[in-house]
Amino acid sequence: MKSLHLPPWLQATPFALVFALFLVLPLLLVATVSFWQATDYELIPAFTVKNYVDVFNGCANTEELCVTLKTYLSTLKFCVLVWAITLLLGFLVAYFLAFHVQSTSMQTLLFVLCTVPFWTSNVIRMISWVPLLGRNGLVNQGLLGLGVVDSPVEWLLFSDFSVVLAFVHLYTMFMIVPIFNSMKRIDPALIEASRDSGATGWQTVWNVVVPLCRTGIVIGSIFVVTIVMGDFVTIGVMGGQQIASVGKVIQVQTSYLQFPMAAANAVILLATTLMMVWALTRVVDLRREL
Amino acid sequence: MSASRRPPAFYGLAAVFALFVLFLYGPMFVIFVLSLQGPEGGLTFPMRGFSFHWFGKLWEGMGVVDIAAAFRRSVALGAVVMVLTVLLSLGAGLAFRRRLNGAGALFYTSVASLIMPSIVVSLGIGLQFRLVDTGLQALLTQWGLDGLLEGYGTAMGLYTSALGAHLTWTLPFGLLIMLAVFNRFNPAYEEAARDLGATPWQGFRHVVLPLVAPSLVGVGMFGFTLSWDEIARTSQAIGDVNTLPLELQGLTSTVTTPAIYALGTVTTLVSFVVMGATWALVTWLGRKR
Numbered sequence: 001m002k003s004l005h006l007p008p009w010l011q012a013t014p015f016a017l018v019f020a021l022f023l024v025l026p027l028l029l030v031a032t033v034s035f036w037q038a039t040d041y042e043l044i045p046a047f048t049v050k051n052y053v054d055v056f057n058g059c060a061n062t063e064e065l066c067v068t069l070k071t072y073l074s075t076l077k078f079c080v081l082v083w084a085i086t087l088l089l090g091f092l093v094a095y096f097l098a099f100h101v102q103s104t105s106m107q108t109l110l111f112v113l114c115t116v117p118f119w120t121s122n123v124i125r126m127i128s129w130v131p132l133l134g135r136n137g138l139v140n141q142g143l144l145g146l147g148v149v150d151s152p153v154e155w156l157l158f159s160d161f162s163v164v165l166a167f168v169h170l171y172t173m174f175m176i177v178p179i180f181n182s183m184k185r186i187d188p189a190l191i192e193a194s195r196d197s198g199a200t201g202w203q204t205v206w207n208v209v210v211p212l213c214r215t216g217i218v219i220g221s222i223f224v225v226t227i228v229m230g231d232f233v234t235i236g237v238m239g240g241q242q243i244a245s246v247g248k249v250i251q252v253q254t255s256y257l258q259f260p261m262a263a264a265n266a267v268i269l270l271a272t273t274l275m276m277v278w279a280l281t282r283v284v285d286l287r288r289e290l
Numbered sequence: 291m292s293a294s295r296r297p298p299a300f301y302g303l304a305a306v307f308a309l310f311v312l313f314l315y316g317p318m319f320v321i322f323v324l325s326l327q328g329p330e331g332g333l334t335f336p337m338r339g340f341s342f343h344w345f346g347k348l349w350e351g352m353g354v355v356d357i358a359a360a361f362r363r364s365v366a367l368g369a370v371v372m373v374l375t376v377l378l379s380l381g382a383g384l385a386f387r388r389r390l391n392g393a394g395a396l397f398y399t400s401v402a403s404l405i406m407p408s409i410v411v412s413l414g415i416g417l418q419f420r421l422v423d424t425g426l427q428a429l430l431t432q433w434g435l436d437g438l439l440e441g442y443g444t445a446m447g448l449y450t451s452a453l454g455a456h457l458t459w460t461l462p463f464g465l466l467i468m469l470a471v472f473n474r475f476n477p478a479y480e481e482a483a484r485d486l487g488a489t490p491w492q493g494f495r496h497v498v499l500p501l502v503a504p505s506l507v508g509v510g511m512f513g514f515t516l517s518w519d520e521i522a523r524t525s526q527a528i529g530d531v532n533t534l535p536l537e538l539q540g541l542t543s544t545v546t547t548p549a550i551y552a553l554g555t556v557t558t559l560v561s562f563v564v565m566g567a568t569w570a571l572v573t574w575l576g577r578k579r
Contacts, residue, residue, distance in 0.1 A: 012385035022454035026414025096303035128317035230407025
């Protein structure tokens, strides 16, 4: 099957080189630097575990949670909330598109309709909530006008609520696409068979559709979990720079040039995220299904 | 689920879908409308007049930030990322069709890149270039090249560290698309070309390339728009100058005029123009075939 004179390894070399230079090498460096010392202006390649000790400083205390654990709990809380909401919403939207929309062209049209906003800047989509949720925003104007509340609701913007809302707004697409793909691969005969055997609609969904699209569910979940775990932009902008997250800690430390500390935090973040991804892939054998 | 009689679930799900679309587009539409505020208008409703005033303000620049320069940088970087994403993904896609040692490792590395927390990648690339700087400065000192040393700032930049950071984000998408394309590719066409006496290059140039061209255009669009909107991976790896999304992120906490909505409208329009052009090109390529 020769399509070019070039041997395949040569064709793949530039591609592989990019990942070697800009992914593998940097990650190795992060791991190395996390064991280095530093002064205010330079890195000192001398082995130390002080950075890791500092990250968990005070975590042995059982009375009160240390800063690191609090930050991780806050990040995890967003992770779980966003995951649950995007999964439910993504599943419903994908189910509607895959099973209730009859014609393929209509399916494609509605699908594209959902994907278009994905191609505009995340920051734009975030700040587009400000005129809606702000103190003088549309929602508050509406609520005041209807007499539901006497004074503007404050928790709508720069709060946990607005952060979760923005995440759902930005990343539900990452759930819809893989789940929709899995659903499209389900043989309609299986669903018919389920109905013929006397299953109710719910039983069919729960016992046939959900198990058969678990690959899509897992892929979507991996995307959402890894994005939320490492995020600092959404939580920063939508939380009014007041809410802590692991990504934000790393970003702040690098801006103060505390690279070894930032690297230690990055290693812990990476380990945590990989464990979550690993747990998710236990549900399904991705290697076999891709 | 017959077309003649819709089950009750249809209406419930259709309502969910409609609300979801409203949820996706509603806020974006609001900032589009608000960017057309009159000169007296603020960040919220009601509208005080209608004008292109804030687009003018945007054109003049916002405070210390040179929006036009950031815009040009983002477009230029996006274009380079686009070209490289197309070429490198095509090369890897072709390589994956044949026996390739380490194909599995390469595939999983690019998937890992896709799900890696961006801040970690960004930090790593930033560190890498800092160490390169330190190393180069040490070398220059050792060789006594003080003239060069004085002029040297950093190896970090738009077309070094930032370009690499962007490629780790766009290439996995490119590879996945190419794999999907070549999975459905019928090798019989190539065999036919070979039987007719085509050299491998001719077979590639006149058979394979035209067949995958629409997908390559799609890969290019992915590359450009992903780069155009990228923040997290560039944040620690950009060096002295910022791309438009990074400037924009900085502006969110300081700018309190509708000019920021005007900027939002402009960048959204650029994304739409790129998508429209892509769609037109794909249709044109399809019809030509």
